[in-house]
Amino acid sequence: MYPLQVERVTKQYGDKIAVNGINFHVGAGEIFGLLGANGAGKTTTMRMVLGLIYPDQGQILWKGQGYREELRSIMGYLPEERGLYPKIKVSDQIVYLAELRGMNRKEADKRLKEWLEKFNVSDYYNKRIEELSKGNQQKIQFIAAVIHQPEILILDEAFSGLDPVNVELLKSTVMELRKQGTSILFSSHRMEHVEELCENIIILDRSNTKLQGKLKEIKKQFPKERVILETEHPVDGLERISGVKGVRQTASGYDINIADMQAASEILNLASAQTVVYRFQVVEPSLNDIFIKTVGENRE
């Protein structure tokens, strides 16, 4: 039994199928990546997981059971569209939102102070949301999603609008939550974040599941097609090697597309025969490449 099981769920709006037979589960202490282009059905999936709308077919189980009131206090949600009361003090509204999740005021207040300290923004306690920068509002929104220590957490574009320092801060927080056993459904368009955080992913494309499974396994299915080469002097004749599909000169060297591994070793041989090789790497495909290949290939 998993904290969150989505079993062959289909949702239809009129005659338009929004989600078609999606099937996955999120274990305790797991960050599950829900990916897809715009309009692929991610939002509908998340709304069903939140219990806002009900599947037409299939079922969703939370800790092995159907939807129930208790879930409101064990689920956390960070919506893509940020929303807090602009004119109300951070402390007032976070405590309120925590209360609605079933916490008592005192505890919520104590927890809020801890979180603010953790995010180095203790002085925002008495500030109104509209006084904060977008990135800092984001932190407050994040606190609102996790303050009640949810067992199931839904993060939609959790790191958008943050500077690199704060992305790291939130990322490490998310990893901490995973360590504490939280089941996290993670949706993002930033593939490098997904790659870093998620072990299992699902890629949706126009309502259908295109790709699903362990990220490592998925990557193995995709051939290694890129070689990065950095040398002291330019190398001649790279294009002439059989199996090389394209060579792109970069600031520090070459970015080469290959058809097979044989070509890779020939590239290395050719380069080291001509000059000193600083860097030679056969790059495995990034999730970004995989995503574009999977979702983009049927696009005209």
Place this chain on the structure above:
Amino acid sequence: MNKLGSVIRFTYRSQTRTKGFKIGTIFFVILISIGIHLPIIFQAFDLEGEDKVAVLPAESTIPAALQTFYEQQEDQSLSIVRIEDQGSREANEQLAKQMLFDGEIDGYLIIQEDSSALASAAEFKAKDIDSGVLQDLQMALQLIRTGLVAEQLELTGEDLLELNRSFLVESTIVTEGDEGKSEEQIAVTFIFVIIMLSLLFMSIFGGGTMVATEVSSEKSSRVMEILITSVKPLTQMFGKIVGVFLVGLVQLLIYIATAAINLLLPHNRDAFAYFNLDLSGISPSLVVYFILFYLLGYFAYAVIFAAAGSIVSRNEDVGQVISPITIISMVVFYVAIFSISNTGAAYVEILSFVPLFSPILMFMRIGVSNPAVWEIALAIAINVAFIMLVGWFAAKIYRAGVLMYGKKPALKEVWKAMRYR
């Protein structure tokens, strides 16, 4: 239930902390204080001072009697100025007119005398018509004339009293079975209905708009996306309505306290002594009905406002959707005002069971006539059912609103979104 409390408290606190609330409340407190002090302020500026009236012709019985009459009055709000005879009627009138425009007098009275009989008509001329002064003069003249006639007829004081005795007719509204309501009771009901109408109007316009704005601003700021995942929309909706109600109640109590404090100030006590209404006609059951129907009325309108606020997702659009409700409440208001003396009419009886009309009209019927218990119970049941139904409906729309961000609030879309569960 816990969550309902949280929503109520949050709504209450966030509303009472706004600048608008504070400034508005202070403004009204000042306004009330000034209003209560107006009589004293007027006295200080002598705005309501003595009215000076000249009487023509200069030399005659009635003007002299009139002057004596006002000189004997304790409260000299009016004094008679005699003008010197200029020889002719026209010259006298010319002088009076001159004095009027010089500001020496506030008006002049021309008594049309006839040598054959006692004068019974006069003309009052002034720059503006002050009905108080006119009435005052008329009464005094009537009195003087009666006295003069009595003298001519050699009537005794007793005869005069007997002649002046008025004929009293008391009216009582009769209802089947019960003894009727006296005029005093009806008068009290009337006051209650007026208070209820004003209170409902204040609450509907202040509170209703507040509820609608709150709901729509939660949609525009998108907080509701989190809210509906943590609390039932129905709880949220009623929490908000109760919270706003409490805000209104507190505001009202502040105003009442302001008025009470002002009235208790020593210099105001006398000025308002004559306002002392006889409150003994109020029965406790009427007070209970008053509170009950006021609450029903408030909630009936509040749920409709909430539903309206749920349809739109931007504050700017709120005005548009609440205007039909405002029009309905105006209709209710006028129906109530026009039918208060006619509560037995069939249309009043029917409307007293129709939601939105019912709270005011049924209360009015209870106060003025004696509707059967089942009628009262039915009206209460209809109102409660209406509130629950519309509240449920509003919550549905509210929830559906999340699923249709950015779309125009076309009814068809709302209906579609509501059906997606």
